[in-house]
Amino acid sequence: MGEAAPLTPAPAVRVQGFGKRYRRQAAVAGVDLEVRRGEIYGLIGPDGAGKSSLMKAVAGVLAFEEGSIEMFGIRIDSEAAAERVKGRLGFMPQGLGLNLYPELSVEENIDFFARLRGVPAAEIAARKAKLLAMTRLDRFTGRPMKHLSGGMKQKLGLVCTLIHEPELIVLDEPTTGVDPVSRRDFWAILAELLREKGITALISTAYMDEAERFHRLSLMHGGRVLASGEPDAIRARTPGSVVELEAEPQVEALDRIQASLAQAESVGPRLRVFVDDAAPEAAVGTVAGLLKGLSLRDLHATTPDLEDAFVALLRRQRLVEERVVAKPRAGDGDPPGDDVAILAKDLTRDFDGFRAVDRASFTVHQGDIFGLVGANGAGKTTLIKMLTGILPPSDGEGRVAGADMHFAAQAIKARIGYTSQAFSLYQDLSVLENLRLYARIYGVARHAAGERIEQVAELTGLTGRERQLAGRLPLGIRQRLALACALVHRPRILFLDEPTSGVDPIGRRRFWDILVHLARVEQVAILITTHYMSEAEHCDRLALMHAGRIVADDPPAALKQALREEAGELLEVATDRPLAAMALLEQAGFAGVALFGRHIHLFARDAHTATREIQTILAGRGIGLASVTPRPPSLEDVFVYRITALEQGEQRL
Known part of the structure; x- marks a missing residue:
């Protein structure tokens, strides 16, 4: 990069032949990787790929059976060796706020970790002020950790990890379950740390769209590394x-x-x-x-993007199952009937003076895939609970599957299917036993249950797995079983709450194949929440929620076009010194400046004029400009721009 700490013969981390077993099960086998000083290195892969085991071993909190790990040239083969490097290391485990104390406030958590890490008392205040400002937590110092949103918990966890100014940070899926604005904040913080401190980071993620932000990365699957290198080099392999x-x-x-x-x-x-x-x-x-x-x-x-490359790698190494979506058969699915599946009009819900949902209105038709996206705490879950009859609204009205929300909660529950992020399956029952149980719960007639179970098993690719225990299924297959259970009674509407969290790209694509079949062929209306902005592209319409209100409701293409009209064109800047260039472009007033690996993204009203201005600014500091390339904006760009603008407007009030 030309800006990172000088490379030395000893990298920050060197892993050779790493292997970890849990009883007789090999979780990781034969992993080699090297993290250079001053770079952000990524581990990409789904749940069960072996990322967490490797991260914990690097952080010195997990013993392992095979291979070796070196940090800063020191072989970590004993407690004494781990003790020699622990002051140079910061570790943040997987899970929202898992390394924090819920009853302590933001400031009390930071002070605790500062003392635990031996930060000199004279330096705590300055470091704390800097990190709180960087993470935008300075307005919440007195708030208990348990009352923070998911994104705020992760940023506080990062502050506590950084308070002793480690040279290397190991972050295990720090953005999982976090909304896109908080994810963008997180990456901005890392870019600033890289620029100011030359910090080294080893980060794991299940989000393929984050892969472009790493300098180098390893794609993991089934405990092994499929490919390593810079993003462009991995793309070139397929x-x-x-x-x-x-x-x-x-x-x-x-x-x-x-x-x-x-x-x-x-x-x-x-x-x-x-x-x-x-x-x-x-x-x-x-x-x-x-x-x-x-x-x-x-x-x-x-x-092609990196997800395309990952899927192609899995296919070429025969690590994917055969496509599972069934062909439509006569009589499958209920006729759509009333074209309007969900009608919400000014739906409102208050909790002890707090308004969780504020006059939400939208319409979903049969055969629509309708996405609900928003930051943690935006009101999505409360809205779904009202629509499914779990919570009564404080005000407003709505109809779901032809039934009035105020008077027909039981009728609504009988006409909808629901799949939660946690998958409400019975782990010690087989696939077939789970399906039979849900058929009885939903009141499917005995004489029809067998045929219907056979149909949903075929549709969701479970044929041949009927006798397998649910608890022993891979995550992606377990997810499809949960969907099959929600479909067994032929619902007209399907509610899905972050159903693909942690699932690999193949599993997500298989899941979406099924949803497209349900919507396009069987005319099932689908309402889905997701934090995967790439996944939100599949929706026919998206409702963007903020502070309990729906602030946008349009097809994805219309949302992107509105962003172009408001913010301008998205440009990707390639330069030999991206961190220094990023600081200069921020100072010049360009909007949306963000680091993506070795490139910079920003918005400009006129690409030609902006290119000349960028060239002049960088040339004045002796920074070479390789290219300025227009890029289509993503839904993450839309989300971050809209929510950030709303937050800034609220702060000015």
């Missing part, structure tokens, strides 16, 4: 092109493509297809040839 298009009818187009190409998915109104080993023009020709006779719009090639 040559091919992505083709995007809109096609009518969409279901037929997707069936045709998936019959010939292994990596294709529906993303809202678009189809997204990865064509192996094909140049862009050839890939477009291949897809167009498969769809002869159908109506095609906006057919074009684009650059």
Whole structure:
């Protein structure tokens, strides 16, 4: 990078042949990696990939059976060796606020960790003030940790990890379950620490869209490393092109493509297809040839992202199961009937003077996939509880599946399916036993239950697994069992609360294949909450919630276009000294400046004018400019821009 601490023969971390077993089960095997000083190194992979075991071993809190770990040139093979480096290390375990004390306030938690880490009393105040300002927690110093949002807990955990100014920080999934604004804040903090302190970071995540932010990374699956290196180098290992298009009818187009190409998915109104080993023009020709006779719009090639590369790697190493979505069969699903599945009008819910949901209004039609996104504490869960009949509204009205929310809570519960993030399965029952139990709970007639169970098992790819215990299923399969249980009574509406958290990209794509089938073929209305902004792209419409209010309700494409009109074009700046360049561009007043690995993202009203201005600014400080490239904005960009603007407006009041 040209700005990090000088490289030395001893990297910050060197792992060789690492292996960890739990009883007879190998959690991690044969892992090699090297973290250079002054870089942000990522471990990417789903739950069960082995990330946490490796992170804990590096942090010195987990014994291991195979291989070796060195930190700053010191082999960690005894308690004495670990003691020699612990003052140079900061570790933040997985879980919201897991390293904090819930009854203590923000300031009391920081003071406790400062004393525990031996920070000189004369330095605590200055360090605390700096970190509180950086994390925007300075207005909440007296608030008990237990009353913080998920994002605030994670930022406080980071402050407590950094208070003794470690050279290396080990952060295990610090952004899981955290809203996109807090995630963006988190990465901004790391960029500032890298710029000011030259800190080294080893960070794990299940979010593939965060992979671009790492200098280098390792993709993990099943306890092994599939690939390591810079993001562009990993992409190069799976040559091919992505083709995007809109096609009518969409279901037929997707069936045709998936019959010939292994990596294709529906993303809202678009189809997204990865064509192996094909140049862009050839890939477009291949897809167009498969769809002869159908109506095609906006057919074009684009650059594969890291998730495309990860999925391709899994496929090529035969680490994925066969596609599972069943073909539609006559009679599947209830007829849509009333086109309006959910109608909310000024729904409001108060708790002891606190307004959790404030006059929320929206409509969901049968066959729609409707996304509900918002920061932790925005009111999403309360809104869902009102819609599902669990909580009565304080004010407003609504109809769900044709029933009035005020008077027909039981009727609503019988007509909807619900899958929570925790998956309400019986771990010691088999797949078939879980399905039979839910069929009885939902009142499915005995003579119809067997056929319906067979249908949902086929739809969700559980055929052949009926006798396996739910508790022993991989996370992605367990998730599909929870969905099958929610579908066994043929609901007209499906509520899904962050159903794919921690699931690998293949599992998420399989899950979305099923949801698209349910919506497009069986006309089931789906309301889903998610923190994966890439996943939110699949929705037909998105409602963005902030402080209990719905502040936007539009298709993803319309939200992105509104961002372009308001903020300008998103530009990616490549330079030989990104940290120094980032500081200069922030000082120059560019909007949305953020570090993405070795590149900088920002917004500009006019790309041509901005490029000349950037070149002038950087040249004046002797910083080389490699390129300025327009990029399509993501839904994360939309979310962060809108919520940040609202928060800033509230602070000015």
